[in-house]
Amino acid sequence: MYFIHFICHFLLFLNTKDTKLVGLYLIELIFFVAAWKIYNLVYRNMSKHVFNNMMMLMAVSFVMLARLDYDFAKRQFLMVCAGMGLCLIVPFIIDKFKYLDKLGWVYAGIGIVCLLSVFVPGVGAEKYGAVNWISIGPISLQPSEFVKIIFVFFIAALLAYTDEFKDIVKITIVAAIYVLILVAEKDLGGALIFFITYLAVLYVSTAQPFYLISGLLSGSVASVVAYKLFAHVRVRVHAWRDPFSDINGGGYQLASSLFAIGTGGWFGMGLGKGLPTSIPVKESDFIFAAISEEMGGIFAICMILIYISCFIMFINIAMKMKKKFYKLTAMGLSVIFIFQVFLNIGGVTKFIPSTGVTLPLVSYGGSSILSTILLFSIIQGMYVLNQDEGRKVEKGKNEEIDKQKKRKGRRHSKEA
Amino acid sequence: MKRLINRKSEKDADIQKKPKKKSTNREILVMTYLFVGIFVFLIGKFVYFIVAESPNIINSTYNKRQDLLAERVVRGKILGSKGEILAETVTDANGTETRNYPYNNIFCHAVGRFTNGKTGIEQLENINLLTSGENPLVAIVKELRGEKNKGDNAVTTFDVALQKTAYEALGNRRGAVVALEPSTGKVLAMVSKPDYNPNTASANWDSLIEDSDKNSALVNRATQGLYPPGSTFKILTALEYMIENKNYQDYQYACNGKDTFGNVVINCYGNKNHGTEDLRKSFAKSCNGSFANIGMNLNLKSYRNLCETFLFNQKLPTDFITNNSSFTLKKSSDKSEVPQTAIGQGNTQITPLHNALITATIANNGVMMKPYLVDRLETYNKDIVKQYEPEEYGKIISETQAKEVQELMHAVVTEGTATSLSGLSYACAGKTGSAEYDSNKSSHGWFVGYAPYDNPKIVVSVIVEDGGTGSESAVPIAKRLFQSYLG
Numbered sequence: 001m002y003f004i005h006f007i008c009h010f011l012l013f014l015n016t017k018d019t020k021l022v023g024l025y026l027i028e029l030i031f032f033v034a035a036w037k038i039y040n041l042v043y044r045n046m047s048k049h050v051f052n053n054m055m056m057l058m059a060v061s062f063v064m065l066a067r068l069d070y071d072f073a074k075r076q077f078l079m080v081c082a083g084m085g086l087c088l089i090v091p092f093i094i095d096k097f098k099y100l101d102k103l104g105w106v107y108a109g110i111g112i113v114c115l116l117s118v119f120v121p122g123v124g125a126e127k128y129g130a131v132n133w134i135s136i137g138p139i140s141l142q143p144s145e146f147v148k149i150i151f152v153f154f155i156a157a158l159l160a161y162t163d164e165f166k167d168i169v170k171i172t173i174v175a176a177i178y179v180l181i182l183v184a185e186k187d188l189g190g191a192l193i194f195f196i197t198y199l200a201v202l203y204v205s206t207a208q209p210f211y212l213i214s215g216l217l218s219g220s221v222a223s224v225v226a227y228k229l230f231a232h233v234r235v236r237v238h239a240w241r242d243p244f245s246d247i248n249g250g251g252y253q254l255a256s257s258l259f260a261i262g263t264g265g266w267f268g269m270g271l272g273k274g275l276p277t278s279i280p281v282k283e284s285d286f287i288f289a290a291i292s293e294e295m296g297g298i299f300a301i302c303m304i305l306i307y308i309s310c311f312i313m314f315i316n317i318a319m320k321m322k323k324k325f326y327k328l329t330a331m332g333l334s335v336i337f338i339f340q341v342f343l344n345i346g347g348v349t350k351f352i353p354s355t356g357v358t359l360p361l362v363s364y365g366g367s368s369i370l371s372t373i374l375l376f377s378i379i380q381g382m383y384v385l386n387q388d389e390g391r392k393v394e395k396g397k398n399e400e401i402d403k404q405k406k407r408k409g410r411r412h413s414k415e416a
Numbered sequence: 417m418k419r420l421i422n423r424k425s426e427k428d429a430d431i432q433k434k435p436k437k438k439s440t441n442r443e444i445l446v447m448t449y450l451f452v453g454i455f456v457f458l459i460g461k462f463v464y465f466i467v468a469e470s471p472n473i474i475n476s477t478y479n480k481r482q483d484l485l486a487e488r489v490v491r492g493k494i495l496g497s498k499g500e501i502l503a504e505t506v507t508d509a510n511g512t513e514t515r516n517y518p519y520n521n522i523f524c525h526a527v528g529r530f531t532n533g534k535t536g537i538e539q540l541e542n543i544n545l546l547t548s549g550e551n552p553l554v555a556i557v558k559e560l561r562g563e564k565n566k567g568d569n570a571v572t573t574f575d576v577a578l579q580k581t582a583y584e585a586l587g588n589r590r591g592a593v594v595a596l597e598p599s600t601g602k603v604l605a606m607v608s609k610p611d612y613n614p615n616t617a618s619a620n621w622d623s624l625i626e627d628s629d630k631n632s633a634l635v636n637r638a639t640q641g642l643y644p645p646g647s648t649f650k651i652l653t654a655l656e657y658m659i660e661n662k663n664y665q666d667y668q669y670a671c672n673g674k675d676t677f678g679n680v681v682i683n684c685y686g687n688k689n690h691g692t693e694d695l696r697k698s699f700a701k702s703c704n705g706s707f708a709n710i711g712m713n714l715n716l717k718s719y720r721n722l723c724e725t726f727l728f729n730q731k732l733p734t735d736f737i738t739n740n741s742s743f744t745l746k747k748s749s750d751k752s753e754v755p756q757t758a759i760g761q762g763n764t765q766i767t768p769l770h771n772a773l774i775t776a777t778i779a780n781n782g783v784m785m786k787p788y789l790v791d792r793l794e795t796y797n798k799d800i801v802k803q804y805e806p807e808e809y810g811k812i813i814s815e816t817q818a819k820e821v822q823e824l825m826h827a828v829v830t831e832g833t834a835t836s837l838s839g840l841s842y843a844c845a846g847k848t849g850s851a852e853y854d855s856n857k858s859s860h861g862w863f864v865g866y867a868p869y870d871n872p873k874i875v876v877s878v879i880v881e882d883g884g885t886g887s888e889s890a891v892p893i894a895k896r897l898f899q900s901y902l903g
Contacts, residue, residue: 204443244476259479261462262470275481297466301459308455315448319441331444338451342458351461 001056008063015272045387046380053310057361072364083370087377094381101325107154114143115181142367144190152332159205160325189355200335240353253280257348260293268296283364288348311338317383326382475543485546492545492567496576502527517614522583525636526606529614541570549801566796573602573791581900582607585893590881592637592768598776598872600806601785608637639738642765646851647702648862649760656719657710667695675705677755682708699824700832704759711758717747733786733809741766772877775864779872782818784809833887843869848886861889867898874901
């Protein structure tokens with residue numbers, strides 16, 4: 001990872017001869033080493049593979065953003081530092097606040113309030129056709145990124161303690177309100193992520209395939225209705241079916257993205273040698289196309305594999321969790337993570353219509369990166385907690401065995 | 417003892433708990449497989465895109481990266497089938513690159529131009545000409561030394577001698593010539609007139625665009641010109657009749673030089689009286705009355721189906737740009753449209769390339785080969801980068817049916833409207849046409865045909881605008897082409 005990070009920056013430097021890049025590279029290097037040390041201290045026995053994957057993806061992000069625009073990389077780096085700093089308290093919170101799982105309806109309320117905040121006049125703002133931003137003073141952020149995590153806590157906390165149909169209906173209604181608010185904000189990707197995550201957690205919690213299937217069916221019906229009802233949905237679907245027929249209008253983004261990936265081929269045009277700046281929103285939603293253009297299709301596929309391996313490690317952690325609340329939370333967070341990756345990469349490669357979501361850890365954007373670091377930290381925190389508990393139990397057992405042995409030993413010696 | 421019992425009960429509790437816990441994990445696994453599954457599809461699609469879809473997509477003129485490649489690679493040459501240079505990039509001492517076309521106007525539509533919007537092969541193979549298939553290591557070394565790599569050369573299917581003959585034979589007349597190899601679909605020659613000189617296209621661009629002489633010199637009539645097919649369409653009318661009537665040998669018609677169908681009057685050319693004739697003679701003499709009569713008895717639905725399997729109203733199976741031919745007759749059409757349509761007038765329109773493709777399908781015993789222009793890509797030192805293989809589009813009609821039409825087309829040469837093609841050292845087959853395009857009975861001359869009759873090596877489609885009858889204007893051109901290629 002360090003090697004790739006170095007090579008990429010070296011190539012960038014050769015191309016641009018910009019000494020600022022050297023500075024940025026050194027600071028990033030210090031950050032990676034420091035983060036490794038500090039996290040090893042704070043998150044004792046964390047999953048090192050998950051942490052490495054996370055760092056790798058961030059390194060790719062830094063490189064690509066530095067290549068696109070030095071300022072993007074600088075701001076992204078500051079955001080990451082802030083995020084990693086903040087998340088040092090996560091294990092503490094998980095460890096000390098044992099009643100996290102008792103606050104289901106509180107989470108539900110907070111989440112909805114945050115989501116609705118974008119409708120407050122003077123605070124809400126529109127970006128790329130979706131009304132899902134708020135700006136307070138100089139800071140603008142995307143509440144739905146953080147609500148994702150609150151949402152998972154809400155459904156996990158409530159579903160962990162009930163199997164009753166009546167309760168499930170209640171929870172489903174509130175979850176549906178979340179999805180509808182996002183639809184009203186024209187944040188289709190967000191709505192889809194919440195929807196799929198809810199279905200996944202519900203299914204895991206109740207073990208009823210019926211919920212999953214009926215949910216997927218109603219989801220299909222809803223998407224047909226959305227297609228008929230909303231013009232902006234139709235535009236996206238048309239752009240997806242044939243981006244080249246309307247290349248000067250709705251199809252432009254996707255067509256540029258396909259040009260980029262196609263021209264890059266397997267081995268890429270070489271860092272700094274392509275034309276990723278011609279892709280709209282290349283620093284955020286379409287960063288995958290930019291990476292694929294310059295670093296090649298093989299690298300891009302490796303990146304997808306890193307995401308999948310993250311997901312599988314998350315799932316592993318979820319399966320090891322003893323407490324149902326933690327299990328569901330880990331499950332929900334992993335689904336949020338992987339489904340967002342799917343929506344983004346699928347949209348960029350014309351596998352599915354583009355939904356306008358960011359690529360976790362790689363896309364430029366404070367809200368996105370902060371919430372993803374938080375997500376990783378929570379899962380790491382739970383992993384640590386679980387291991388600690390496991391160790392205590394084991395320790396207990398070991399002590400018992402020791403005592404027995406000693407007792408036996410004493411008996412033996414007496415007999416002798 | 418007490419402890420043992422306690423342990424046992426604990427174990428029982430464990431067993432009772434376990435199935436429930438396990439089941440939740442099973443659900444998690446199900447979800448995991450689902451997500452990993454969709455990612456497998458996603459990666460599959462990504463690979464498929466890079467391997468199969470992207471070569472066509474990135475060649476789009478909207479892809480600005482092409483100019484970027486041009487800064488690193490010297491554009492490759494376009495070559496004739498025997499290695500003649502049709503287009504090359506010359507770099508002068510100052511490093512300025514110019515694109516040269518040694519054959520000037522002769523290949524202007526076939527090879528296309530590089531400036532003012534790429535056309536022809538310059539457009540079709542744009543990315544490949546700008547890609548170097550050389551050993552990547554050598555390429556990198558060159559790049560580091562600041563040298564430009566040499567792009568790959570495109571070796572076309574064009575027979576330069578044949579193309580020259582076609583160009584000269586068409587002379588100053590407007591029109592188009594297409595020659596195909598029926599067994600492979602290789603385009604051997606493709607000429608369209610009026611023409612222009614691609615070397616000076618950029619300098620003369622304004623006058624070319626203004627087009628004050630109404631020349632439309634920039635249009636490739638061979639692939640994009642839509643003309644009424646005239647009597648060449650009788651090939652399909654006769655074929656449909658033979659498919660519908662097993663006893664077509666018994667067909668008889670008495671021609672008076674003029675006949676009335678409903679309220680439509682159909683004249684034979686020059687009101688010539690052909691007398692009593694069977695199908696063979698009707699076809700050889702190109703009797704309009706007889707074919708209008710045949711048309712009136714056809715099943716319009718299956719007639720349309722036949723035309724559409726021969727790719728009317730559809731995109732031709734080519735990588736290059738073509739216009740779609742049109743056939744509008746359908747089951748619900750007014751009967752009065754039928755006589756005109758059956759003899760190739762009416763609303764039917766066809767491109768010269770499409771007419772060549774139909775003839776090639778018949779000459780190739782019913783199998784349609786996709787027409788193609790580029791035989792292979794090779795590096796500047798002649799290592800093959802990509803070989804384009806002939807591709808079958810499909811079996812359009814049975815071999816027996818094709819043979820029946822072949823016999824009719826042979827009769828045109830032995831006893832019909834193209835007898836000037838008889839007496840050569842090989843036998844020919846074909847069909848003439850005179851397509852009326854205005855109410856003054858002015859007509860375009862058509863000929864489609866192939867040779868040798870028993871082992872077709874070349875198919876030609878010739879149209880001479882305002883040339884009068886096909887026998888007078890188009891057949892002599894076809895003869896020169898056959899002589900050039902086979903003689």
